[in-house]
Amino acid sequence: MVSACAPWLAAAGLLGALVTWNASRFTPGLLTVRTKDLSYLPSPELARMLALGQAGAVSKLEWIDSFAYFELQLERKNDAVSGGGQGFDRLYAILTTLDPDYEPFYQHAAFNIGAVMNRHDRALGFLLLGLMELPHATALWRQAAVELLINYDYEAKHPELMEAFLTQWADSEPTANDKQLVWEWSAAMARRRYRGLDQLPYWQEQLARAQPGSSTAAFIELTMRDQLVRFCLTELQALADAYRAAHPQPPSAVADLLEPSLLADRYPKNLPAWGPFTIEDGRLHLRCDPYGFPFEIRAGRVISRGHERERARRKLIGINIALTDLATTSGSWPTSIAAIAAAGLELSALPDGCAYVLKKHALEIDSDPPPRPPWPLGRTANSPGAAGGR
Amino acid sequence: MILVIAGATFREATRSRSFVLLLTLYALGVLLSRVGGWISGTDGGLITANLVMSLQSVFGVLVAVATGTALVHSEIQQKTLYTVLSRPVARWRFVVGKFTGLALALVCGQAAMLALGVLYLWATGGAVSGWLAVAGALTAMEVLVMAAVSLCWAAVSSPLLATVLCLATYALGHAVGSLPGLMYHLKGFQRPLCVAFASLVPDLSRFAYRDQAVHAIPIDMGDAGMRLVYGLCWICLLVTITVAVVRRKQL
Numbered sequence: 001m002v003s004a005c006a007p008w009l010a011a012a013g014l015l016g017a018l019v020t021w022n023a024s025r026f027t028p029g030l031l032t033v034r035t036k037d038l039s040y041l042p043s044p045e046l047a048r049m050l051a052l053g054q055a056g057a058v059s060k061l062e063w064i065d066s067f068a069y070f071e072l073q074l075e076r077k078n079d080a081v082s083g084g085g086q087g088f089d090r091l092y093a094i095l096t097t098l099d100p101d102y103e104p105f106y107q108h109a110a111f112n113i114g115a116v117m118n119r120h121d122r123a124l125g126f127l128l129l130g131l132m133e134l135p136h137a138t139a140l141w142r143q144a145a146v147e148l149l150i151n152y153d154y155e156a157k158h159p160e161l162m163e164a165f166l167t168q169w170a171d172s173e174p175t176a177n178d179k180q181l182v183w184e185w186s187a188a189m190a191r192r193r194y195r196g197l198d199q200l201p202y203w204q205e206q207l208a209r210a211q212p213g214s215s216t217a218a219f220i221e222l223t224m225r226d227q228l229v230r231f232c233l234t235e236l237q238a239l240a241d242a243y244r245a246a247h248p249q250p251p252s253a254v255a256d257l258l259e260p261s262l263l264a265d266r267y268p269k270n271l272p273a274w275g276p277f278t279i280e281d282g283r284l285h286l287r288c289d290p291y292g293f294p295f296e297i298r299a300g301r302v303i304s305r306g307h308e309r310e311r312a313r314r315k316l317i318g319i320n321i322a323l324t325d326l327a328t329t330s331g332s333w334p335t336s337i338a339a340i341a342a343a344g345l346e347l348s349a350l351p352d353g354c355a356y357v358l359k360k361h362a363l364e365i366d367s368d369p370p371p372r373p374p375w376p377l378g379r380t381a382n383s384p385g386a387a388g389g390r
Numbered sequence: 391m392i393l394v395i396a397g398a399t400f401r402e403a404t405r406s407r408s409f410v411l412l413l414t415l416y417a418l419g420v421l422l423s424r425v426g427g428w429i430s431g432t433d434g435g436l437i438t439a440n441l442v443m444s445l446q447s448v449f450g451v452l453v454a455v456a457t458g459t460a461l462v463h464s465e466i467q468q469k470t471l472y473t474v475l476s477r478p479v480a481r482w483r484f485v486v487g488k489f490t491g492l493a494l495a496l497v498c499g500q501a502a503m504l505a506l507g508v509l510y511l512w513a514t515g516g517a518v519s520g521w522l523a524v525a526g527a528l529t530a531m532e533v534l535v536m537a538a539v540s541l542c543w544a545a546v547s548s549p550l551l552a553t554v555l556c557l558a559t560y561a562l563g564h565a566v567g568s569l570p571g572l573m574y575h576l577k578g579f580q581r582p583l584c585v586a587f588a589s590l591v592p593d594l595s596r597f598a599y600r601d602q603a604v605h606a607i608p609i610d611m612g613d614a615g616m617r618l619v620y621g622l623c624w625i626c627l628l629v630t631i632t633v634a635v636v637r638r639k640q641l
Contacts, residue, residue: 049568052561053532053594056601057444060437064429099440101605104432 036069038079038087044097051098059098063105066091070108073116088113092126096133103137106130110143120151138178141169142185197231197274200224207377222310224377225290229307232276232287236295236302239266250300254286292370306374308351309367315348320362333361391479392487399461399491408456409499416449416503420510427516435516436604442507442516443525443600450500450533451560457495458540459552461488462636482633489541489629493534500530517604524614525603531621532597536560538628539592545635559591567595592624 042050051058069087073079079087092109099105106126114123127144134140145165148154154162170182184201203224210217239257242265244250251257263271263284271277276295278287288294291306326343327333334340337356340363341347347356347363354367403409423441427434465471474484504526512518539559543552566588576584596617599609 045568045571048571049565051564053447053564053567053598054444055598056440056604060426060430060440064426064437067429067431099601101602101607102436104430 036066036072037081038066038069038091039082041081041087041090041094044094047094048097055098056102059095059102059105062091062098063095063108070112070116073112077117079117086113086117086119086122088117089122096126096129100133103130103134103139106134106137106140107143110147114147114151120147123147124152135172136174138173138181141172141182145169145185197227200227200274203227204377221377225306225374226310228274228290228375229304229310231272231274232289232295233302233304233307235266235272236276239263240297240300240302242266244300251297254295254297254302256297258284258286287375288370288372290375292372292374294371305351305353306370309354309365312348312350312354313365316363316365319345319347323361323363327361334358337363392483392490395474395479395484395487396491396494399488400494403457403461403492403495404498406457406460408460409453409495412449412453412456413499413502416445417506419445419449420507423510424514427514433515435511435514438514439511439517439522439604440601442511443522443529443604446500446503446507446526447529447532447598447600450496450503450529451536453499454492454496454533454537455540455553455556455560458492458537459544459549459556461492461541462544463549481637485541485633485636486629489538489625489632492537492541496533496537497530500526500533504530517606519603519606521603521606521608522600524609525600528597528599528614528617531618532594535563535592535594535597535621535624535628538625538632542628542632542635545632545639560594562591563594564598566591566593567598593620596620 041047047058048055069079069091073088079089081087081090088109092105092113095102095105096109106129109126109130110123113126114120124144124147127140127147130137130140131144148162148165154165166182166186170179173179173182184204203220207217207220207224210220236254236257239262240251242262243257243259246259246262258277263277271279276287276289278285286295289304289306291304291310293305293309296303296305322345323334323340326340326345330343334343335358337347337358340358350356350365354365357364357366420442423438423445424434426441427438430437462471465474475481504523508518508522508526510516511522536556536559540552540556543555543559546552547555569584569588573581573584599614599617602609
């Protein structure tokens with residue numbers, strides 16, 4: 001019996017020992033960074049031959065294997081390989097030859113060769129190669145456009161070529177919505193020059209998805225109006241400061257800020273989309289603020305009445321919490337605004353046209369309606385002339 | 391009589407250990423293929439599909455070579471061949487029957503592999519499209535051509551040597567597909583010489599539609615049909631050669 005079981009017992013013991021030995025390599029403290037050399041990589045044609053009909057699978061496995069090389073280059077930043085040439089160039093030439101339809105190869109090539117190794121010409125080359133193979137790959141179009149915009153400054157140096165590139169991108173997109181996204185992307189890149197509006201495309205998308213009239217939509221609209229009004233105030237204040245530098249007196253009204261020389265200095269190319277200006281009947285006008293109230297200048301500072309009302313409304317939440325605390329400690333609710341003030345609760349001053357009212361046990365702000373409709377915030381309204389009243 | 395031999399060969403092939411073992415290994419490989427997708431940092435669906443389709447080809451060819459090379463040799467070794475040939479059965483019928491049975495077993499194996507692979511891809515959220523079935527059919531034809539190659543090599547050499555020669559033929563068969571891209575390296579007489587040698591090998595790259603199928607890139611059905619006809623032509627040629635060799639063989 002024992003002799004019959006002995007080989008099996010010996011095998012089980014050895015198997016256990018070997019499994020433990022193998023598993024010991026994966027102990028976290030012992031893991032080391034794997035380095036990789038790509039000097040062995042053959043030419044793309046030879047690689048295809050050596051793949052023995054399994055080009056797709058071989059390319060993916062080689063790609064996964066090369067991740068270690070990528071990690072190494074993050075530190076070393078020198079991908080020269082023996083036999084001449086660059087490791088990443090050789091790697092991605094092989095991968096894109098073995099499976100020209102796999103989009104991540106082109107994306108990784110552009111990232112590793114462009115962002116890591118700083119060879120943006122080669123990175124752009126791989127992206128354009130990818131676009132030839134996959135003309136509807138939105139991510140590749142976007143990445144190529146970013147390369148042209150950021151590293152080649154195409155918008156400034158060759159605006160007509162950049163425009164042609166974007167048109168080509170829009171043409172390649174299959175649906176009208178996708179084509180629209182190209183122009184929104186373009187507008188978003190342009191808006192990056194104006195601080196504070198970077199998130200606007202995101203909120204626009206959220207607004208398009210939200211149920212009209214829902215609390216979500218209301219929240220999104222408030223967020224967008226807040227970002228827009230801050231941007232408008234920044235721009236108008238900059239113009240007001242410029243006005244003051246150019247003239248002996250500060251501007252007496254916001255209409256003074258529409259002085260052509262000031263606008264030309266601040267916006268040498270074109271007026272910002274979503275800015276506080278609009279062109280109607282061929283003339284430049286100042287828009288109302290995003291809430292529908294006119295901008296004003298007080299003591300040299302540009303203010304938005306709509307923004308001030310919104311800030312007051314936000315403060316109201318804290319005041320109502322304090323009011324509840326007051327009622328809890330005193331054992332009774334104040335019956336008038338004067339009683340609230342008498343109880344020691346500080347009520348901040350309200351903008352013109354607003355007044356506190358006590359409804360049941362909550363303080364609210366009663367205000368007159370805006371003289372003009374608030375800015376529309378939908379996707380079609382992102383041109384200066386399309387939105388809001390003057 | 392051909393059908394009787396084919397039926398017996400089919401049963402023998404499907405019951406053979408190498409057949410069942412390789413199918414089991416294929417199933418294990420399919421299960422592990424998802425790991426490649428996980429490591430890649432992408433959603434991994436395409437990578438898993440690539441690996442699954444390649445496994446079908448590689449294991450299919452291994453099954454064809456392992457079973458095909460042992461087919462006639464085991465008959466001789468077990469002396470069952472003499473029982474068959476002592477009857478009024480022409481040798482060509484014996485060879486054709488053997489290949490038909492083997493081909494039937496391999497087609498069943500390929501269908502099972504494809505079904506398992508596609509089911510696994512579907513279950514794991516991988517890239518599944520109808521084109522995978524077309525790719526699977528072309529891979530099955532590749533495997534049948536390799537079965538004919540193994541039968542032919544087994545007829546002229548020992549099983550071990552035939553296995554080595556089969557694997558070399560498989561490598562060459564895929565390599566010749568890439569040859570046109572490398573022709574610019576050759577000069578003078580090298581070119582026609584290379585073309586002549588390459589033309590003697592079945593171009594297995596014609597059956598490698600799997601990479602495009604994974605990306606759901608359509609194939610023209612006429613083109614797919616021509617590829618199948620190309621495979622059938624090679625099978626006919628190789629079986630005919632095998633018949634010719636076996637007819638002259640001293641058993």
